[in-house]
Amino acid sequence: MRRKPLHSVLLYLAALAVALFTTAPLIWLALMSISAPADLTEVPLRWIPSEVDFSRYQALFDLESGAGERFLSALRNSVLVAGAATALALLLAVPAAYSFSRRRAPMVLLFAFLATIMMPPITYVLPLYTAFSGLGLLNSKVTLVIVYTAMLLPFAIWLMKANIDVLPVEVEQAAFMEGASTSFTLRVVVLPLALPAIAATAMLSFLVAWDEFFYALIFTNDLTAKTLPVAIADFAAGRVTDYGVIASVGVMATLPPALLAICFQKFIVSGLVAGSVKG
Amino acid sequence: MSAHSILSVERLEKRYGDVHVLKDINVAMQPGDFLVLVGPSGCGKSTLLGCIAGLSDVTSGTIRIAGEDRTHAEPASRDIAMVFQSYALFPNMTVGRNIGFGLEVRKVSDGERDAKVREVAEMLKISHLLERKPAELSGGQRQRVAMGRALVREPKLFLFDEPLSNLDAKLRVTMRTEIKRMHQATGASIIYVTHDQIEAMTLATRIVVMKDGVVQQIGTPKEIYDTPVNTFVADFMGAPAMNLMPAKVSRQDGAIRIEIATAGGQPLVLTDYGNAPTLLPENPADLIVGLRPEAITDNDQADGRQIQRADCLLDVVEPAGADTYAVITLGGTEAIARLSGDATVTAGEIVPLSFNLSKISYFDPHSGKRL
Amino acid sequence: MFGRRQIREKWMLLVPAMAVLGVITLAPLVNTLWLSFTDAKITAIATPVNLIGLENYVYALTDTDFQDALWRTLYFTGVSVGLEVALGIAIALLLNQEFRGRTLLRALIILPWAVPTIVNAVAWRLIYHPEYGALNSLLFQLGFISSYQSWIGSPALALNMVILADVWKNFPLVVYVALAALQTVPGDLLKAAAIEGAGPWKRFCAITLPWIAGPLLVVVVLRTIEAFRVFDIVYAMTGGGPADSTKTASFYVYQEYFNYLRSGSGASYAVLIAGISAVLILAYYAAARRQDQGGRA
Numbered sequence: 001m002r003r004k005p006l007h008s009v010l011l012y013l014a015a016l017a018v019a020l021f022t023t024a025p026l027i028w029l030a031l032m033s034i035s036a037p038a039d040l041t042e043v044p045l046r047w048i049p050s051e052v053d054f055s056r057y058q059a060l061f062d063l064e065s066g067a068g069e070r071f072l073s074a075l076r077n078s079v080l081v082a083g084a085a086t087a088l089a090l091l092l093a094v095p096a097a098y099s100f101s102r103r104r105a106p107m108v109l110l111f112a113f114l115a116t117i118m119m120p121p122i123t124y125v126l127p128l129y130t131a132f133s134g135l136g137l138l139n140s141k142v143t144l145v146i147v148y149t150a151m152l153l154p155f156a157i158w159l160m161k162a163n164i165d166v167l168p169v170e171v172e173q174a175a176f177m178e179g180a181s182t183s184f185t186l187r188v189v190v191l192p193l194a195l196p197a198i199a200a201t202a203m204l205s206f207l208v209a210w211d212e213f214f215y216a217l218i219f220t221n222d223l224t225a226k227t228l229p230v231a232i233a234d235f236a237a238g239r240v241t242d243y244g245v246i247a248s249v250g251v252m253a254t255l256p257p258a259l260l261a262i263c264f265q266k267f268i269v270s271g272l273v274a275g276s277v278k279g
Numbered sequence: 280m281s282a283h284s285i286l287s288v289e290r291l292e293k294r295y296g297d298v299h300v301l302k303d304i305n306v307a308m309q310p311g312d313f314l315v316l317v318g319p320s321g322c323g324k325s326t327l328l329g330c331i332a333g334l335s336d337v338t339s340g341t342i343r344i345a346g347e348d349r350t351h352a353e354p355a356s357r358d359i360a361m362v363f364q365s366y367a368l369f370p371n372m373t374v375g376r377n378i379g380f381g382l383e384v385r386k387v388s389d390g391e392r393d394a395k396v397r398e399v400a401e402m403l404k405i406s407h408l409l410e411r412k413p414a415e416l417s418g419g420q421r422q423r424v425a426m427g428r429a430l431v432r433e434p435k436l437f438l439f440d441e442p443l444s445n446l447d448a449k450l451r452v453t454m455r456t457e458i459k460r461m462h463q464a465t466g467a468s469i470i471y472v473t474h475d476q477i478e479a480m481t482l483a484t485r486i487v488v489m490k491d492g493v494v495q496q497i498g499t500p501k502e503i504y505d506t507p508v509n510t511f512v513a514d515f516m517g518a519p520a521m522n523l524m525p526a527k528v529s530r531q532d533g534a535i536r537i538e539i540a541t542a543g544g545q546p547l548v549l550t551d552y553g554n555a556p557t558l559l560p561e562n563p564a565d566l567i568v569g570l571r572p573e574a575i576t577d578n579d580q581a582d583g584r585q586i587q588r589a590d591c592l593l594d595v596v597e598p599a600g601a602d603t604y605a606v607i608t609l610g611g612t613e614a615i616a617r618l619s620g621d622a623t624v625t626a627g628e629i630v631p632l633s634f635n636l637s638k639i640s641y642f643d644p645h646s647g648k649r650l
Numbered sequence: 651m652f653g654r655r656q657i658r659e660k661w662m663l664l665v666p667a668m669a670v671l672g673v674i675t676l677a678p679l680v681n682t683l684w685l686s687f688t689d690a691k692i693t694a695i696a697t698p699v700n701l702i703g704l705e706n707y708v709y710a711l712t713d714t715d716f717q718d719a720l721w722r723t724l725y726f727t728g729v730s731v732g733l734e735v736a737l738g739i740a741i742a743l744l745l746n747q748e749f750r751g752r753t754l755l756r757a758l759i760i761l762p763w764a765v766p767t768i769v770n771a772v773a774w775r776l777i778y779h780p781e782y783g784a785l786n787s788l789l790f791q792l793g794f795i796s797s798y799q800s801w802i803g804s805p806a807l808a809l810n811m812v813i814l815a816d817v818w819k820n821f822p823l824v825v826y827v828a829l830a831a832l833q834t835v836p837g838d839l840l841k842a843a844a845i846e847g848a849g850p851w852k853r854f855c856a857i858t859l860p861w862i863a864g865p866l867l868v869v870v871v872l873r874t875i876e877a878f879r880v881f882d883i884v885y886a887m888t889g890g891g892p893a894d895s896t897k898t899a900s901f902y903v904y905q906e907y908f909n910y911l912r913s914g915s916g917a918s919y920a921v922l923i924a925g926i927s928a929v930l931i932l933a934y935y936a937a938a939r940r941q942d943q944g945g946r947a
Contacts, residue, residue, distance in 0.1 A: 014744050015755055022758050025818065026765070028784050029773045043798075045787035096667035103660035111935060113667070116675040118931045120879035122900045123924040126913050127681035128674070130692075150674030153667055173334050174367035178381035178428070179355035182659055192371035211766045213882040218908070229768035233886045236772040243776050250769040261764035265757055272763075272823060273830045353655060 026254070032247035033057070040243050056248040067235075071249055073223040074231030078253075081141050081227055082209035085148030086202050089156045092149070093201070094194075097160035098186060102172070110161070113154035121214045129218060139225045147215050152205040159204070159271060163197030164190065200267040207257050207268075228253045284343065285310045285436060285468045286331065291340030293326060293492075300326050302492045304340070308470070308485070313462050316472045317479040318489035319515070324472045325440060327489070331470065332438050333357050345435050355384075360429035361438040364445065366421045368413040368428075375400075375409035378427040385432075399427045402464075403457075419450045426461065439471040443478065455481060476516045480504065488512050504571075505638055510647040513569050513640060519617075521569045524610035525644065529563035530555065537568055537639075542592060542608040551636045552584045558650040559641060566650070569640035572604065575616035575632055577624075585637040591616070596626050605630075679924070685917035692911040699914075706918035716919060718894070719902040726813060726898060727877040733817045735870055738824025739862075743854075745825070746832045756829075763822040771886035774815035778802045802888050805895035812896055816883055820873065827869040831862035864941040871934040878927060899923050 032040060033056060035049035062068040099105040128147065129138075137143045167190065175185040191198070213229040220226045226234070232253060235246050261268055286308045293301035301323045308314045316324040329335035331342060333354035342350045349357050360381070368377050375396055376383070382392040400406040403423040413421055422442060429437055439458070443451045459482055462469055473479055479486050480500045488495040488503060488511075496508040507513035513521040527538040535551040560566075594613070595606040603618040616632055624630050641650040686706055690699045710716055745756055765773070777784045778801040786798040802808045835858055843853045881900040884890060890897035890905070897905075903923065906916035 008749075011744070011747060011749050015749060015751065018741055018744060019755055019758060021818075022762060025773055025777060026761060028777065029769075032776065041782050043781060043787070044791050045782065045784060047787075092667045092670060095663035099660050099663035103656055103663065105660050105664055109664070109668075113671055115928075115931050116671055118875045118934070119675070119679070119927050120881075120900055120920075120923055122879070122881070122903045123682055123920045123927075124675055124678040126685065126907055126917065126920070127678035130913075131678075146670075147674060150670050153670060157667060168365060168367065170363045170365050170367035171369060173332075173354075174361065174363060174428075175369070175380070176334070176354045177332060177359070177361045178432075179384045180380075181355075182663075184384065189369055189371075207764070211768075213766075213768050213885075217885070229766055229882075232766075232768050232772055236775065236886060243779075243782065246772055246776065250773055253769050254765050257764040257766065258761055261760045262757060265760055269760065269826050273827050 029247050029250055029254075032244050033251050034248075035244055037242045037244060053244070056242075056245050057252075059245075060248060060252060067245060067249075070223065070231055070234070071252070074226050074228045075252070077141055077144075077225055078210060078228040081144045081148060082206050084141075084145045085152055085209045086205040088145065088149040089152035089205055090160075090198060090202055093153055093156035093160050094191070094198070095186065096153075096157045097164055098190065100157065100161045101164040102169070110154075110158065114158060117151060117154045125215065125218055128215075132219060138219055139221050140219075141225050143219050144216060144225065144227070147219070148209045148212060151212070151215075152208060155208070156201050156205050159201045159274070160194070160197060162274060163194055163201075167193050196267075200264070200271045203260055203264055203268060204271050207260065210257055283310065284308060285312070285345055286314075286470070287341075287343045288327075288331065289341045289343070291327070291330065291342065292338045293323075293330060293335070294338045300492050301330070301337075304494055306487055306494065306497065308468065310468050311466045311484075313469045313471065313482055313484045314487060315479040315483035315485070316470065316487045316489060317474065317476055317516075318495075320474055321491075322489040323492040324474075324487075324489050326492075328438055328440055328470065328472045331436075332359060332361050357436075358434050359436040359438060360432055360434040361440065362422075362425045362429050362442045364441040366413075366425040366442075366445075368421060368424055370413050372412075373409065374405065374411050374413065374416070374424050374427075377413065377424055378409075378431050380428060381432045395431050396427075399431045402430075402461075403427050418446050419454060422446065422454055423457075426458075430461070430465070430467075435468065437467050437469045439469060441472055441474070443473070444475075458482060477518060480516070486516075488515065490515075506649065507569070507640065508649050510567060510569070510642050513642070517571065519572050519604065519615045521571050521640070522575070522609070522612075522614040523567050523569050523642070524612055524614055526566060526568045526610055527563060528559070528566045528568065528641065530559070530561065535559065537636075539568070539610045547589050547591075547609065549587050549589075549634055549636060550584075551639055553637065553639070556641055556650045565644055567642040567644050567647075569642060570614075570634065570636075571638065572615045572617040574635040574638060575607075575614065576635070577616075577618045577622055577630065577632055586633050586635055588631050588633045590629050591632045592629050593624055593626055596624055607632075682917045682920050682924075685914050686921045688914040688917075690914040690917075692907070692913050702914070706915050707922075709915065710918045710922060715894070716899075716902055719897050719899045722809060722895075722897065723878060723880065723899040726809060726816075726880055727874055729810075730813045730816045730820070730877050731870060731873045733813070734821045734824050734873060735866065737817065737821045739828050739866070741821070741825045742828035742832055743858075745829055759822045759825050761822075762819050765819060767819065767882045768886050770815060770819045771883040774811075774818070775802065775887045778811055802896075803892055805893045808888055808892060808895045812883060812887055815887065816877070816880070820876075823873065824866075824869055827865055828862055831865040832858070835861045864937075868934070868937045868941050871930065871937050875927065875930045875934060878923075878930060 031049060034052050034054060036051050036053050039046045039049050059065045059067050060071045063072055100107065100110050132138050132143050171193070172185055172189060175189045180188070211229065213233070216227045216230045217233070220230060232246070232249050235249050284307045288304050288306040291301055291304040304327060316327060318324050326335060330337050333349070333352060337350060340350070341348060344357055344359070369380065372380070378399060379392045379396045382395060396409070397406065400409055403426060405420060405423050405427065408416060408420060408424070413424065416424065425442070443454055446454060455478060461467070471482060483500055485497065486500055486503050487497050490511055496503060496512050503512060503516050507516065507521065510523055513523060524539055529536050531550070535555055537549045537551060539547045539549070541547050591607045593605045594608060597604040601620045603620055603622045603624070605616045605618055605624065606613050607616055608614070618624065642648060643650060687701055687703060688699045689702050691697065741759070745752060780786065780798060780800040780803055783801070785801060786795070789795045790798065799807070801811045839857055840853055843857055848856065879900055880898050881904065884896050884898055884901050888896040890901050899919070900923065903916050903919045906912055906919060
């Protein structure tokens, strides 16, 4: 079927509009981060920077500068907390998913698990705050790891279950026939087969933890535990006169998830679609 | 039940909710037996194998292996090995590790394990593949690896679940021979599930024919073939199937008179001089008579009272190389006659055929049971 | 293989996950419920807590500020999800056409989703800046506005501006779900309709939309559940202002807890919000289940 020329023109115009809508805010954020401070306060705006200025990034990676210290410690906290929570969540999710998939654990329980993450965090936060405060665990990365593990767990179980469901059950049966225990079979037979699924689950979990703000806001209060989202909110709330600094932190916080999303697009999109559509 | 049974299944029942999958299964097997479970798909044969393997729980009944009650034992503690239809090789392990997996689990020393794996690989002619991954193997090679994994532990009992159904026709015949050779060489006790009655006939020392979760008949291939207990077994076992023809049967002077309607109007009348089955009615009755295709032929050299000749109209002629099959209409159904391979007959021809009544079967038309 | 050992294993494999979720979600939920019947306050020194029955609820249900916050949340939820769905379907339809650069565009769409919520909020806050923001400058230079606007400084506009930023971040999910659904629409059906003389709009309404409605409904409910919890973007963009015009339900409870330190009263609001969420979650399972069964049929 050949398209009429007008149709083609409209199609490409629409595609261009979508591309602009999707990328413009990000491009502008990146531009701000490398514009000279003076360019950012011209009225009306000077869109193309008069000079390319990477000084903010230099400052962000300089522990001696105030911004650098805040950024680097937040980056470290985010990486540690998101990484540890992802690892823990998977460690707990794989056996649970196996139980749902191969041991006929009641699905109602899985739905209940999933319901816990759909509830607004505001319904959990106060008792958690009181409890962690009583344990002297406020402003600690460990606290965030524990809470994030619980937050990531249901979705990780769900995703892993869907993936274990489609593995050939006969291979596991063969292992049992050969005398292997369940834990041995899980480690030696199931895990290697489920590796792609585990990678996809880990990525999505990491991104969710990386993005989390609410609990981090309430449970942390200084450099020892504040994560990037909280640090960024601080940067933005403070009396920073140079908006380029805020923009550069934003760019840095966006880079890891954006790179993951672009490089593993197929993985992530299929996980997202499956995760949001199937019950 | 004999104390020497390697396996005995007693009054086994299995239900999934409302579905009654296995009904009162009783099977015993002696060491060295090659027992084939055969039946159409959905007959429960694979479920029965799963119960014996311990992969599927039973609703009631007992499973004894080598005399010990193993009804609720773990698969691992039953001392059995299984070859799966999909081979179920561990895709992330080499062939060598696949074969040695059971020994690895049992913590057999590396040296001993290696030696055993090599020995089995040698026997199955896959020594050169030990370092490969399953994905790099052909179907037949995977089949051998699966067998190797089962053989290496020298278990009491081997289970095969339709192991040849994923292979192409030619390879299937080759592997069939391999399995038979393996059985003869090792004297292993084997339970083998298939829906292919030819596999059943060629491999088995004993056959269990199943249908709808019920055992129909247990016997040697010859017993099953010659004296099927009902029309289902008669029809299912043997290719082409036994001809089952409605006939008027009556006792006459110590013999049995069989009258079969033909398309021509003049009925075919045969007389069976053999011993009448005890259940044969005293009075004339409408029954089903069964004759194997090779009992209706053009070249029966034997002679005697039980070989009787009659002219038949051939509806269809199908040359098959070694034999020629001809379809004739008898008793309102299509019957198949097995003629010699170089018979020069054509469809529409009327040909004298000899009917060998020495192996005739009589069935009740309602219950289908053998009389 | 469902002997006793398997049943024991079933629970052993589940227990660690259940323990974590029990402690981190179930216990706090029960505790929040209990708090909602008390006059508890967040204090430095321990003070006795009294059960006061339904008093908090009576107050909450007559609290017009909270009612306003709830309506605001519903407005936010309805408008953002509505826009996301409209935009998502439109873009998915576009991406389902063949044109050069389609693969690149499909890949670009994921970028807004990848931007952390807080970065999104802060970036749009800069874009909306009354003096140096890109939006003012762009619209002014293009001649759409004659003077700079205070986008998130004006109570009339602020919530809508927050919605726009939220839609920008969340439309990709709808695009990908709609696109996956669109790819299952049988081309023959559309061709047959075209031959019968149905125009593009008629074809979309009669064939495409019903076909993709199931998965869309599920993602709509899921997004509704998420949008209803909205907190982060409000916190970082407007702090609930100006004049409470962006104060959503979660934000309201947050302030009740951590600004006014009234945990008992806050908990009753939280329970009410949880109740609404629970209804939405049940709706989600109903939609997902219908979709799952429809998928199998």
